[in-house]
Amino acid sequence: MGFFFEVLIGGLLSGVLYSLVALGFVLIYKASGVFNFAQGAMVFFAALTFVGFMEVLPGWTGLEAGSRAVFWFAFVLSLGAMVVLGVLTERVVLRPLVNQPHITLFMATIGLTFLIEGIVQAIWGSHVRGLDLGITDEPIEWILDSADIIVSKFDVFAATLAGVLVASLALFFQYTKVGRALRAVADDHQAALSIGIPLQHIWAIVWSVAGFVALVAGLIWGARSGVQFALTFTALKALPVLILGGFTSVPGAIVGGLIIGASEKLAEVYLGPFVGGGIEGWFPYVLALLFLLVRPEGLFGEKHIDRV
């Protein structure tokens, strides 16, 4: 039983990160109706840009390599890069495609995925890099002592960080002016426009926030398993999360992330051995697919009848 909880907790903790990335999707989808396939590439872009800056900054500025100053400097620069990326994407890719079918926009974000992956690797190179956030991946002792369960310090740190972010984003969009405007936009683009909400402004903010989210997720994942191309696949798992939670629901993204995180770990541990392992790669997708058959509108989505 202890082992079960160990796996469950590990899964839930990693699920918080899925929630975070999924939230980025939800925000963009709500604000602009774009299903942003490039979210995974954005995570990779962010992480690689960050480690890239960490490498070059000491040389450029004379700061001590690996110091706190370099860390924050790199962080700010990467964040800036994400904002630029977001704004450019909105300008160059999405604005010309406004009013196109959703599916066209979706395909455009697949193109964007390739573009981002190509550009970031062309700038910083494609080799795997380590990333040290200063938190070691070791069990928390008092839990190990009292309950005999291994809970990784790093996981708890990452989950807390992601959880705080998720909560603050949720609050931000619930209670601030920008948040209200965003929700108005999500309800009805035309109406929002007509009462003078600057759509493009909102879009730029949303893409920047999604970039920020990607950066945090990229740092955490990068620190755990190295900054490498495979990150894009990890981040892609936010897609089944969305299907579980529904594309427009913030609570859906959160709960969906936890479910996917926990279930893929449990499946790997308990089902994996029977089929040769390695099922984490597809389990979330198949789970989402089966789920779709039962409840196509998602956990929190509303049933919708096409109007004719």
Add this chain to the structure above:
Amino acid sequence: MLYREAGQFKASYEEDQQIFPIRQDRVGMAVLLAFFFLAVPMFASQYWLQAILIPVLIFSLAAIGLNILTGYAGQLSLGSAAFMAVGAFGAYNFMLRIDGMPFLLGIVLGGLSAALVGVAFGLPSLRIKGFYLAVATLAAQFFIVWALVKFPWFSNYSSSGVISAQEIQILGYAFTTPESKYLLTLAVVTVFALVAKNLVRSTTGRRWMAVRDMDVAAEVIGIRPMRAKLSAFAVSSFYCGVAGALYAYTYLGTVEPEGFNLDLSFKILFMIIIGGVGSILGSFLGAAFIVLLPILLNVVMHSTLGSAMPPGLGSNLELIIFGGLIIFFLIVEPHGLARLWQLGKDKLRLWPFPH
């Protein structure tokens, strides 16, 4: 050489239904076929046959498959490569395990295996649309490749799932030279392209397109969306499956499941976006474009940069160009190269009188 339809009246609906109603197009097609069937095998180098023409043909077939599903029936799939894998491994096993299995029947059975699997993964399409479905097809992509690696029976217990295609024999003739493999591929692809054209210009195709354009209206005039979608999944996966079998037998000879990865699925998707969504001709143009571009890029970079080229730049440049082109085409010409070709012909029809 004037390109005109003036004076060519259609006296019957049969004539109006032809694939190429304009005589010049029919002649052009005949010349083209003669060129590819007769001239190319005589004059093309081994490199051209093996590294360019055969893959272009095979990818055209896969692109036709995806185009049937996405372009005609409106169901986006990101799992084409996985269905190719099913076709390749299906054909391999049929030929391996059944003595005297004729080659052509083998690849058709491979295609049918893919069709079955395609229908299974297409079931969610009955309830979901658009990118929901795209995510569901990712399940097919990841699951199928995993299953082919993890269950060694599929690859006859070879290490890491690699299979080596058996020698191709039809009626006692062994297809071993690049020329013969090319001709075989060309023949198969030509036949299936014609079949695809027939399907999309018939009631089946109209049902697909109706469901694509407006599913409620389609249902109201008595089309069953379920049947239309599942038949599109079946036919599409069949095409991908046959393409996958050819990929293993006439192109690479040795394939492994990991070769049919998400990247390949994206490549096929790019072929139809650039070539033309909802166009058989576009499938060919797109496949040729996507196969040729990296080769061309390589040549250009080697001749300009030579050995100074940083490692990995080529593949990154490829990503950038592909991604950029996709966005460019979606914005500027969402109907792809096929539409450009059509526009060119329309201009020609009016030439030399501009109005």
Add this chain to the structure above:
Amino acid sequence: MMNEMAQTATLPESGRRIGEVILDLKNISLRFGGVKALTDISFDVREHEIRSIIGPNGAGKSSMLNVMNGVYHPQEGTILFRGEPRQQMDPHMAATQGIARTFQNIALFKGMSVLDNIMTGRNLKMKTNLFQHALFWGAAQREEIEHRKKVEEVIDFLEIQSIRKTPVGRLPYGLQKRVELARALAAEPTLLLLDEPMAGMNVEEKQDMCRFILDVNDQFGTTIVLIEHDMGVVMDISDRVVVLDYGKKIGDGTPDEVKNDPDVIAAYLGASH
């Protein structure tokens, strides 16, 4: 050519002889979440008549039509079509029983030509299968030609010969509406549901459309349910009119009866709200 078509329609003799009740709606109620689109509505449609549904915006007219051919499923009430009761009917079943329709917001297949759009209307009458289509030869080709002939008759009838091969997306609004009618007619329906077929048209286009509707009704004996905002047209061509307001039925009868009904007048003048 039209004679030929009239002969194949369900009712050989022309003429507006109003017959038995063909569609009977009883106590229909329909809700979307909290929105009551229809509340306890009953009325019937008789064979060969032109039955209009009118009412202010949001009254539930389109919803009513959607209930009739199974696009929406009412929570309460029964529908009798040709005496057979059904509460849950899917649109496909409605189509097989001879119900065709057009939509308020044009629902053509945008990526297809006019001809192909109308050909889809023949869909239910096409018997060849996918494998025959793959060969496009023999039975499949014969069938294609046979139905093409029928479609050409509809094209002639609605006077849209010149736009046959045009992609419908490129047509002006008025013509699109006409193509949509053509697609419905190609199915040779016994009951035709028209949702605002004249909305957004100019006077001339409206006159044409009116003429077509009357001709269809007159020559083929097709029963027609019509939603229309133009009172002049409605009062002119309808046999009977149902009036809806806020999802409730507030009037039913001949155009004259309805015109003089105080409830209806009140609803239209806004006095009751």
